[in-house]
Ligand SMILES: NC(=O)C1=CN([C@@H]2O[C@H](COP(=O)(O)OP(=O)(O)OC[C@H]3O[C@@H](n4cnc5c(N)ncnc54)[C@H](OP(=O)(O)O)[C@@H]3O)[C@@H](O)[C@H]2O)C=CC1
C-alpha cells in the first residue's frame with residue numbers, strides 16, 4: 444500500500460508508517476505542491492497524509508479514486524468537503540485533543556502580547572527607539588479579574604479558559620450552540636448570546652471551527668458591539684473575522700487591540716497594516732507548533748492511515764472508514 448505525505452512530518456509518524464510496511468513518499472520542496480500536480484501524483488496512492496493547507500474539495504476527491512483515506516495532521520477540517528468524502532467512501536481522519544494545550548498557549552501569548560504591545564515594543568528596540576523610561580508612554584492593559592468571552596468553548600477554548608482563570612482569575616463567559624457543562628463546572632463559565640458576549644467581554648477569544656455559520660462572524664457589526672477597551676484574539680481560522688472590518692475597528696478605536704495566529708489569506712502580506720499597529724500581535728499560524736504536540740499529531744495521523752488501510756475504525760474520524768473488515 445502506498446502513502447503520500449504532502450509535507451514532511453516528524454519522524455515519530457514516519458516511523459510508524461514505515462514499520463507498518465507502507466511504501467511512503469513525501470513532498471519535500473519548500474513550496475506547496477500545485478493542486479493539479481498533487482492530484483496527478485495521487486493516482487498512484489492508497490492514502491494521503493495532509494500536512495498543510497491542501498484544498499480537499501469534491502474535484503480533488505473525485506479525481507483520486509484509489510484513495511481510502513485523507514488523514515489530516517490538523518484538527519480543523521474546513522479544507523475538506525466531508526460530504527463528498529462520505530459519498531465517495533473515502534475516510535477522513537484528524538488529530539484533536541493533543542494540540543489543545545499548545546494552541547491555547549498561543550492564544551494566551553497573543554492576549555498578553557496585544558495587551559502590553561509587546562511585539563511593537565520589540566520592533567521599536569530594533570529600530571533604535573528605546574530612548575528613556577517614560578511614565579506616560581507605552582501603556583498597556585491589565586487582565587486581572589477581567590471578563591474572557593470565548594466563542595466556541597470546546598477543547599482549545601477549555602484550555603484557554605484554564606489559563607486565564609488560573610493566571611488572572613478572569614470571569615469566563617462563552618457562546619456555543621450547546622452547553623459546555625464541564626467548563627461551567629470547572630470555571631463557573633456562563634453561556635450567553637453572541638451579542639451579550641461581545642458587549643460584556645474584555646477579551647474575546649475565538650476557538651470555533653470555520654463553518655458556513657462562523658465565516659465572517661466577526662464583521663463591522665460584531666466589532667461595533669465590543670468595548671472600546673477590548674482585545675480580539677483569533678487562533679481558530681482567519682475566515683472567522685473580516686480583515687477589513689477588523690482593521691477599521693482598530694483604526695477607529697472601536698476595539699483596543701488584537702492578537703491573530705490565523706489570517707485570511709495565509710500567509711499574511713508583509714505590508715499588511717495590522718503588522719504596524721502597536722496593539723496588534725500576529726503569529727504565522729503556529730498554534731500547535733511545539734515539538735511534543737507535532738510529534739503527537741504525526742503519530743495520530745499515521746495511525747489513522749494504518750487503521751484505514753487495515754480496514755479498521757480510525758482513532759479520530761471526521762468521516763468514518765466504510766471499508767471496515
Ligand atoms: N491556530 C492553530 O494552529 C490551530 C487552530 N485550530 C482551530 O481551532 C478550532 C477548534 O478546535 P477544537 O477546540 O479542538 O474544536 P472543538 O470541536 O473541541 O471546539 C469547537 C467549539 O466550537 C463550538 N461551535 C461550533 N460551531 C459554533 C457556532 N456556529 N457558534 C458558536 N460555537 C460554535 C462547538 O460547540 P457547539 O457544537 O456546542 O456549538 C465547540 O465547542 C479548529 O476547528 C481549528 O480551526 C486548531 C488547532 C490549532
Ligand SMILES: O=CC(=O)O
Nearest residue numbers: 516517518519731
Ligand atoms: O490549524 C491547525 C489545526 O490543527 O486545525
